[in-house]
Amino acid sequence: MSFEPYGERAVNTVVALVNSLAPSDGTDGLPDLDACAQLLGEHGWIVDDLTSADLRFLRKLRPRLRFAFEVQDERELVTHLNRLLxxxxxxxxxxxxxxxxxxxYARPGATLAQRVFVTGLMALLVVVRDRGSDRLRICAADGCANVLFDTTKNHSRRFCDARTCANRVHTAAYRRRQRVKADTPDR
Ligand SMILES: [Zn+2]
Ligand SMILES: [Zn+2]
Known part of the structure; x- marks a missing residue:
C-alpha cells in the first residue's frame, strides 16, 4: 500500500511543521494563520478552509511529532505513531x-489540521515500514535541532538544509583548520 506522491509530501509537511518550532533561535516559525497557510501551501495543501483552531491544533502537535525524529528505538517510534493515530x-x-x-485517511469532512495530522502519521508509518526509522533524524550540524527526512539512496543526508547547515559546518571546519595552523609555532 504505497501512496506516492502524497507520502513524501506528507512527511515533508511534518518536517516543516516540526522545524517551525525553531528551538535554536527561540522564535516560533508558525506565529499566525498567514504563516501556517504559507507552510501548508508550500507543501501542496489547499488552505482555503484553514481556521485558527487548525493553527492551534498544529502548533500544539509539533512536540509530539518531533518525538518521532528523536526516538532511537524503532519499536518505541511505531508505538508512538500508532498511539497518535x-x-x-x-x-x-x-x-x-x-x-x-x-x-x-481522515474521515470525510475532517478539519484541515486533522487531514494534515492523519496523512502525516500514515506517511511516517510507511517510511518506517518501507525505509526504516533511521530515515527520520535530527540534523548533524552543531547547534541545529532541526529534523530531517533522508531520502538519499545511501542514507547520506546529514543536514536539515544543505544550503545553510552543511555550509555552516564546512565553514566551521575550515576555521578550525586555519586556527590550528595559526597556533602551530614556526620552526
Ligand atoms: Zn486527495
Ligand atoms: Zn540543521
Whole structure:
C-alpha cells in the first residue's frame, strides 16, 4: 500500500511543521494563520478552509511529532505513531477526485489540521515500514535541532538544509583548520 506522491509530501509537511518550532533561535516559525497557510501551501495543501483552531491544533502537535525524529528505538517510534493515530478521526477511503486513485485517511469532512495530522502519521508509518526509522533524524550540524527526512539512496543526508547547515559546518571546519595552523609555532 504505497501512496506516492502524497507520502513524501506528507512527511515533508511534518518536517516543516516540526522545524517551525525553531528551538535554536527561540522564535516560533508558525506565529499566525498567514504563516501556517504559507507552510501548508508550500507543501501542496489547499488552505482555503484553514481556521485558527487548525493553527492551534498544529502548533500544539509539533512536540509530539518531533518525538518521532528523536526516538532511537524503532519499536518505541511505531508505538508512538500508532498511539497518535488512535487519537485521530480516521476513516480510510479511496478517491480519485484529482484524477488518480489514492487514499484519504481522515474521515470525510475532517478539519484541515486533522487531514494534515492523519496523512502525516500514515506517511511516517510507511517510511518506517518501507525505509526504516533511521530515515527520520535530527540534523548533524552543531547547534541545529532541526529534523530531517533522508531520502538519499545511501542514507547520506546529514543536514536539515544543505544550503545553510552543511555550509555552516564546512565553514566551521575550515576555521578550525586555519586556527590550528595559526597556533602551530614556526620552526
Ligand atoms: Zn486527495
Ligand atoms: Zn540543521
Amino acid at each position: 488512535s487519537e485521530c478521526d480516521v476513516l480510510p477511503q479511496l478517491t480519485d477526485h484529482d484524477g488518480a486513485w489514492h487514499f484519504h
